[in-house]
Amino acid sequence: xxxxxxxxxxxxxxxxxxxxxxxxxxxxxxxxxxxxxxxxxxxxxxxxxxxxxxxxxxxxxxxxxxxxxxxxxxxxxxxxxxxxxxxxxxxxxxxxxxxxxxxxxxxxxxxxxxxxxxxxxxxxxxxxxxxxxxxxxxxxxxxxxxxxxxxxxxxxxxxxxxxxxxxxxxxxxxxxxxxxxxxxxxxxxxxxxxxxxxxxxxxxxxxxxxxxxxxxxxxxxxxxxxxxxxxxxx
Numbered sequence: 001x002x003x004x005x006x007x008x009x010x011x012x013x014x015x016x017x018x019x020x021x022x023x024x025x026x027x028x029x030x031x032x033x034x035x036x037x038x039x040x041x042x043x044x045x046x047x048x049x050x051x052x053x054x055x056x057x058x059x060x061x062x063x064x065x066x067x068x069x070x071x072x073x074x075x076x077x078x079x080x081x082x083x084x085x086x087x088x089x090x091x092x093x094x095x096x097x098x099x100x101x102x103x104x105x106x107x108x109x110x111x112x113x114x115x116x117x118x119x120x121x122x123x124x125x126x127x128x129x130x131x132x133x134x135x136x137x138x139x140x141x142x143x144x145x146x147x148x149x150x151x152x153x154x155x156x157x158x159x160x161x162x163x164x165x166x167x168x169x170x171x172x173x174x175x176x177x178x179x180x181x182x183x184x185x186x187x188x189x190x191x192x193x194x195x196x197x198x199x200x201x202x203x204x205x206x207x208x209x210x211x212x213x214x215x216x217x218x219x220x221x222x223x224x225x226x227x228x229x230x231x232x233x234x
Contacts, residue, residue, distance in 0.1 A: 039054065103127050135152060178230050
């Protein structure tokens with residue numbers, strides 16, 4: 001049985017850990033404001049060439065939800081620790097949720113190669129009451145098994161969040177590719193799916209994603225399913 005954790009705001013949090021890192025082992029990227037989207041569309045075989053399908057209007061409930069709009073994302077390597085950080089345009093929610101939405105997700109993809117054989121989804125989700133954070137390992141699923149999960153204790157302060165994992169425990173290589181994202185789940189959908197059946201009865205709505213102009217391509221062919229991948233700190 002999965003364990004569910006309530007993260008108490010106002011608990012002791014080291015604020016210095018939540019500040020934008022500046023060490024030599026950090027890398028950070030700004031993201032455009034007011035670019036919340038209903039989805040994404042690939043427009044060519046160029047991995048940098050994709051566009052918003054449709055933006056949420058400013059007068060919609062989603063369009064006014066600043067905590068979905070990413071301002072900055074960063075990744076810090078400190079010994080064995082990998083800290084994925086994000087700042088959004090409004091304080092993280094402490095009550096209620098957007099009507100019709102089951103979960104809000106703030107997350108990071110991490111890919112080790114160009115064919116999805118090795119990848120992690122590191123994310124925080126909010127159901128209107130509780131926060132939970134997980135590292136989802138796709139390797140067992142891609143070899144015929146199910147997704148596997150490692151629970152994370154998130155750091156949340158105001159409009160900033162940090163998710164820290166052990167590179168050794170999760171078998172991260174020294175160099176990899178990553179991106180940041182926000183999205184919503186609607187309907188009866190499991191935020192920690194074991195199989196594809198857990199997605200039936202629900203819908204995923206993308207809201208923000210790493211800007212494509214910051215992306216790099218680890219391969220001359222379309223890279224990593226057209227996600228705008230970023231380099232890890234050198």
